[in-house]
Amino acid sequence: MEDVYIVMLVALFALAITDLVVGVSNDAVNFLNSAIGSKAVPLRTILIVASIGVAVGAIFSSGLMEVAREGIFVPGKFYFEEIMIIFMAVMIADILLLDFFNSIGLPTSTTVSIVFELLGAAVCVSLLKIYYSTGDYSTIYEYINTAKATQIILGILLSVVIAFTVGTVVQYFSRLVFTFQYEKKLKYVGAIFGGLSFTAILYFILMKGLKSIAIIPVEVLDYINNNSLVIVVVGFLIFTGISQLVITYFKVNILKLIILVGTFALALAFAGNDLVNFIGVPIAAWQSFEIWQSAYQATGVLPNELLMDGLTGKVQTPVFLLLLAGIIMVITLWFSKKAMRVTDTEVNLARQSEGSERFEPNFISRGLVRYFILAGNMVERVIPTSFSEKLSEKFRKKELVSRTKQMDAPSFDMVRASVNLVVASILISIATNLKLPLSTTYVTFMVAMGTSLADRAWDRDSAVYRVAGVINVIGGWFVTALVAFMGAATFAAIIYFGGIIAIAILVLLAVVLIVRSAVVHSRKVEEEKKLKRYNKSDIVTINEITVETSENISSVIKGINKMFTKTVDNLGYHDLNKLKKNSKAIDKLEEEIDELKGNIFYFIKSLDDDSIEASKFYILILDYLQDMVQSIGFITRTSYNHVHNNHKNLKFNQVRELKGIDVKLQSLFDDIQHIFDTHKFGNIEGVIAEKQQLLDHVSELIEKQITRIRTSETSPKNTKLYFGLLLETKDLIASTMSLLQLFREFNKEAKQTINY
Known part of the structure; x- marks a missing residue:
């Protein structure tokens, strides 16, 4: 006892x-x-x-x-x-x-x-x-x-x-x-x-x-x-x-x-x-x-x-x-x-x-x-x-x-x-x-x-x-x-x-x-460390702006790339739980952009007097990044709501076509991420040249869906979802290319005064 x-x-x-x-x-x-x-x-x-x-x-x-x-x-x-x-x-x-x-x-x-x-x-x-x-x-x-x-x-x-x-x-x-x-x-x-x-x-x-x-x-x-x-x-x-x-x-x-x-x-x-x-x-x-x-x-x-x-x-x-x-x-x-x-x-x-x-x-x-x-x-x-x-x-x-x-x-x-x-x-x-x-x-x-x-x-x-x-x-x-x-x-x-x-x-x-x-x-602490990017207190010159912006773009592109692939895969399997996790994960991407935009005031005040154009560039870059995140957010949340409401599965051909877009987008985003990780900005031209081909491919799929509606499509909810995904994907590609074009022009001007 x-x-x-x-x-x-x-x-x-x-x-x-x-x-x-x-x-x-x-x-x-x-x-x-x-x-x-x-x-x-x-x-x-x-x-x-x-x-x-x-x-x-x-x-x-x-x-x-x-x-x-x-x-x-x-x-x-x-x-x-x-x-x-x-x-x-x-x-x-x-x-x-x-x-x-x-x-x-x-x-x-x-x-x-x-x-x-x-x-x-x-x-x-x-x-x-x-x-x-x-x-x-x-x-x-x-x-x-x-x-x-x-x-x-x-x-x-x-x-x-x-x-x-x-x-x-x-x-x-x-x-x-x-x-x-x-x-x-x-x-x-x-x-x-x-x-x-x-x-x-x-x-x-x-x-x-x-x-x-x-x-x-x-x-x-x-x-x-x-x-x-x-x-x-x-x-x-x-x-x-x-x-x-x-x-x-x-x-x-x-x-x-x-x-x-x-x-x-x-x-x-x-x-x-x-x-x-x-x-x-x-x-x-x-x-x-x-x-x-x-x-x-x-x-x-x-x-x-x-x-x-x-x-x-x-x-x-x-x-x-x-x-x-x-x-x-x-x-x-x-x-x-x-x-x-x-x-x-x-x-x-x-x-x-x-x-x-x-x-x-x-x-x-x-x-x-x-x-x-x-x-x-x-x-x-x-x-x-x-x-x-x-x-x-x-x-x-x-x-x-x-x-x-x-x-x-x-x-x-x-x-x-x-x-x-x-x-x-x-x-x-x-x-x-x-x-x-x-x-x-x-x-x-x-x-x-x-x-x-x-x-x-x-x-x-x-x-x-x-x-x-x-x-x-x-x-x-x-x-x-x-x-x-x-x-x-x-x-x-x-x-x-x-x-x-x-x-x-x-x-x-x-x-x-x-x-x-x-x-x-411990895992959360490690994740927070990974999310800590370039030391913003050092950003006062054009060269440092370029480095900071490159890391921001790479980080967001990486997140969008993974999220698009996960969403397409989970939508194909009609997996509600994983789509719910994807929908919540979008909040982190949105918070990253909000945090960056919240620091714009201090960013502008810290720049050199001759860097006014750099301020405009930085603001526009964040605006394009926000557009991209909003597009992937729409794609993810719309997919989740479709499955959550127990609507019909997408047809096999529709899923296969979305997966085809995913493969092309994944290749595109991998190239973009590599460019900004390695600072090989000269390769931007080649990526931009591929944009029209990808946009044309999405347009062809839209026409295919129109044909399906006239012949075999019977679900208005599927049509709404599929059109929404395709159109938002076009916006995502367009915002990405606009961002690359802006960065290309800024980089050309920066090269005139800065040696890399």
């Missing part, structure tokens, strides 16, 4: 290690995004500082371990056997949930997930206990610590509002003081800003956090509590003086120091608050096992007979477990690719500049933006014009005159990064010291969104996309709570009835899904 629970404990700690990995991959966004987005220091330095913060912060987390034991449910109402079922269900659900969010690159809350998983599993087991005993479901409240659970949930929700509001206000006044041309201002107010930042971090991170460390003498803690005001005032004066010394004599940008210290502080606060989310449950299970083992040795009580009152109260977590967890978190921080993917999401939403937007607008984001535009217009009418102009001057951004600077520029400046880190770390530390496990993800994300709003990063051109992104992320948070509750409840029910066999199956399922997720993610 004892062996079964030892195996369960081993499984729980193994799951905890995995949970640490997937959890840190998601939560790295909390303390890395500001430093990475501002590009204040190299990434390696950021990771070193964050690693130290995580390792130290792991020691601060002991007090919050009580949440896993008694924060959500009443342990005295559950037997040891039931407690282990709850903990096992929670860990399996947590790993799968967090890994899913990591894979799609969205930041979610490890705190919310663990709280609702504990709640879901506990509610499930409580309902089963009631069903097999009294049947009075109104007593469910006796099993759940409703007061504490409500406090935690309300604290999490309230933290979202507070974080956004505080971030917005602090950043607004910081920007009024520093403006976007903050370099000169740092000489005068940088020291005070540094003094305030370092003092706040000292007070909330160190002074308030020391009481969580058992090895600190009581006398030291009493002295700090009794002299807090004096320590803060003296600390402010000392840090202000040091900041002024660093600025004046060492010529160091004080904002960089604030960002480094803030990264350390936020990493420390993250580990102190969130470590319970990853190892709190296994430690609580271990402590439960020790309680039962002692009772079993003394009285022989069975696992289904011992109520777990012993979990109530404060139990110190062994320091070596905290340090081990910290080491695992640090290793994950350095080697997790998914962590960088999640970080990219928040940095992208908070960036100051324009660029490619990840999220599509929705009716909520459009409505909110429209409302705030109207509200802003009303406020402008009330505020005097002179005062409004002075405020606007404070928020005037530096002009980026070239796309090279645009591509290399930080997502936001160091003033905003400093505010993000200091405000978020203080808010998280306050909650940690109040024993409230708020969501560090929610706090850091909403602080970042608040500061970006205050910085006017969301202008008319980007606001609808950014707001949509925020809505998607926040929507994901609610999904987190619902899925965590239902998932843990489901797993608890399965384990309750299935026992050790169910546990083995669920653990195996979790391992398989995690491995599969890792493989899929």
Whole structure:
């Protein structure tokens, strides 16, 4: 009997290690995004500082371990056997949930997930206990610590509002003081800003956090509590003086120091608050096992007979477990690719500049933006014009005159990064010291969104996309709570009835899904690398335009070539599933063109003054590429809809004729791709000469179909499809040849001034 629970404990700690990995991959966004987005220091330095913060912060987390034991449910109402079922269900659900969010690159809350998983599993087991005993479901409240659970949930929700509001206000006044041309201002107010930042971090991170460390003498803690005001005032004066010394004599940008210290502080606060989310449950299970083992040795009580009152109260977590967890978190921080993917999401939403937007607008984001535009217009009418102009001057951004600077520029400046880190770390530390496990993800994300709003990063051109992104992320948070509750409840029910066999199956399922997720993610990363073409920040001359355009054409031609062949083959076999995949794959081609067209503004601004004609050439090339993609999109989607609607198959002769076109097109596109891959542009003439023959062939097939209609064709839907495919193929060929002719003319002109 004892062996079964030892195996369960081993499984729980193994799951905890995995949970640490997937959890840190998601939560790295909390303390890395500001430093990475501002590009204040190299990434390696950021990771070193964050690693130290995580390792130290792991020691601060002991007090919050009580949440896993008694924060959500009443342990005295559950037997040891039931407690282990709850903990096992929670860990399996947590790993799968967090890994899913990591894979799609969205930041979610490890705190919310663990709280609702504990709640879901506990509610499930409580309902089963009631069903097999009294049947009075109104007593469910006796099993759940409703007061504490409500406090935690309300604290999490309230933290979202507070974080956004505080971030917005602090950043607004910081920007009024520093403006976007903050370099000169740092000489005068940088020291005070540094003094305030370092003092706040000292007070909330160190002074308030020391009481969580058992090895600190009581006398030291009493002295700090009794002299807090004096320590803060003296600390402010000392840090202000040091900041002024660093600025004046060492010529160091004080904002960089604030960002480094803030990264350390936020990493420390993250580990102190969130470590319970990853190892709190296994430690609580271990402590439960020790309680039962002692009772079993003394009285022989069975696992289904011992109520777990012993979990109530404060139990110190062994320091070596905290340090081990910290080491695992640090290793994950350095080697997790998914962590960088999640970080990219928040940095992208908070960036100051324009660029490619990840999220599509929705009716909520459009409505909110429209409302705030109207509200802003009303406020402008009330505020005097002179005062409004002075405020606007404070928020005037530096002009980026070239796309090279645009591509290399930080997502936001160091003033905003400093505010993000200091405000978020203080808010998280306050909650940690109040024993409230708020969501560090929610706090850091909403602080970042608040500061970006205050910085006017969301202008008319980007606001609808950014707001949509925020809505998607926040929507994901609610999904987190619902899925965590239902998932843990489901797993608890399965384990309750299935026992050790169910546990083995669920653990195996979790391992398989995690491995599969890792493989899929690696493939996705490789695909994204392949899609990254020529470095657009280097395109400033005609020669570089030619190289860039060649790669664009080759990439699109390759995609169209494969898609036409697949569509013809799958249409011939009437294969609905493959045609559906083809239809979805067209979206990627369309996104490539949209991304290229989205960069036209920066492309034109980056060109040499004598390259105006090159701008026109580039725009026309993209227009032809778009026409080609639209043609293959029509061919693919029309074929899919025909099969999806269960219309008659094309006749054998029609399929054979389409395959004949495919063979000729494949040869043509292979030649074109080879030309642009090898830059042998002299061969364009030969390809263009073949165009009329191919067009004539398509025209002959159109005439054949007309004859069929008059003699043997009986399906109007087949006729519509076949004519549509042939006519769109003609448009595809025509657009391709127009593109080649344009490139040929541009290449001839370029040769007059450039030696290849």
